[in-house]
Amino acid sequence: MTTSAPRPRRLQGADVGIPPRQLDFRLPEKLAPWAYADNATATLFLAMLSAIFPPGEDFFVRSVVHFRDRVQGDEDLRARVAGFTAQEVIHSREHDRLNGVFQERGFPVEVPEKAVAAALTVLHRTSPRLQLACTALMEHFTAVLAEDILSTDEFRERVDADITELWLWHALEELEHKSVTYDVYEVIGTSERERRLAVPLVLATVGVAALYGWGYLLVQQGVWRRPADLREGWRLMFGRGQFMRRVLTRMxxxxxxxxxxxxxxxxxxxxRWREILFGTEGSLTEQLRRPPQR
Structure with missing residues (x-):
């Protein structure tokens, strides 16, 4: 009786540098009054950003997975898609938890979340190729955002320490999988026309919905009646040389x-950040739930 040779183990996300990390973040039960530089306007921008990640990342995953069959012949890219998908699902879960903290603080972050979810239904009506081009654009945005968070001290100095580590972990993983969507797009054949069309489409849908959500939070929290806070928050985010100004200039x-x-x-x-967060003395090493040994 002959025995068949064991099937080779398929590559996983961790094998290609995109490991899904199950983490138990110790989020605060009660958040500081204003968690970004003690400024209401900037804090509500951060809350809006967290709120839109779950629907956004669901869209990203769906647009990439639609073309999963096209990458089955490339074992490396197939594994990277698997790692990307797993990381994004965990990001959504942890931002849902953070959004719960913002809601406990009194911020109705479900409003920007639902607004962006509605905007993404418009993109869902476009072709799968164009949805992938839109995802590639938004993944470029998140990668630039992530690099800025990790490469300067500004974010860590301004954001409440109770929630900073979640953002640092998220930023690291955005960089780890930053090219997956575009590599899938290259497999199906990139189109400069589609990429150019993606920009106004995303701005007119997701961009408008995000700004609406931020504006809603500002009005609901009464910040719109505090011009000094509005001016300072705008400066902190969009002023010369500031956080979002740096990000947008690279788009x-x-x-x-x-x-x-x-x-x-x-x-x-x-x-460098893998070592800081998950090295032997990493700040998140103890919170990392390791998968069982096979």
Missing amino acids: PVFNHPRFHPDKHDTRELEQ
């Missing part, structure tokens, strides 16, 4: 004919 490179996320090398930054 146009997406329309370059030879754009690819990996042309901007962040591997050294990623490795």
Whole structure:
């Protein structure tokens, strides 16, 4: 009687540098009054950003998984897609938990979440190819955002320490999988026309919904009646040399004919933060729930 050779083990996300990390974040039961630089306007921007991640990442995963069959012949890319999908699902779960903390603080973050979810239904009506192009654009945004968070001290100095580590972990993983969507897009054949169309589409849907959500929070919290806070919050986010201004100035490179996320090398930054967060003395090592040994 002959025995068949064991089937080779399929590559997983962790094998290709995109490990899904199950974490038990110790989120506060009660958040500081204003968790970003003690400024209401900027704090509500951060709350809005957290609120829109769950519907956004669900859209990202769906748009990539739609083309999963097209990458089955590339074992490395197939594993990277699996890692990307798993990381994004965990991101959504942890931001749902953080959003619960914001709700306990009295912020109705379900409003920006639902607004962006509704905006994404518009994108769902476009072709699968165009949805993937939109996802590639939004993944470029999250990668640039993540790099800025990790490469300067500004975010860590301004944001309440009770929630900072969740953002640092999320930022690291956004960089780890930053090129997956675009590599899938290259497999099906990129289109400069689609990429250019993705920009106004995303701005007119997700961008408008996000700003609406932020505005709603500002009105609901009465911040709109505090012009000094509004001015300072706008400066902290969009002023010269500030957080979101730096991010937005790097977005146009997406329309370059030879754009690819990996042309901007962040591997050294990623490795440094893997060690800071998950090394032997890493700040999140004890919170990491390791998978069972096979």
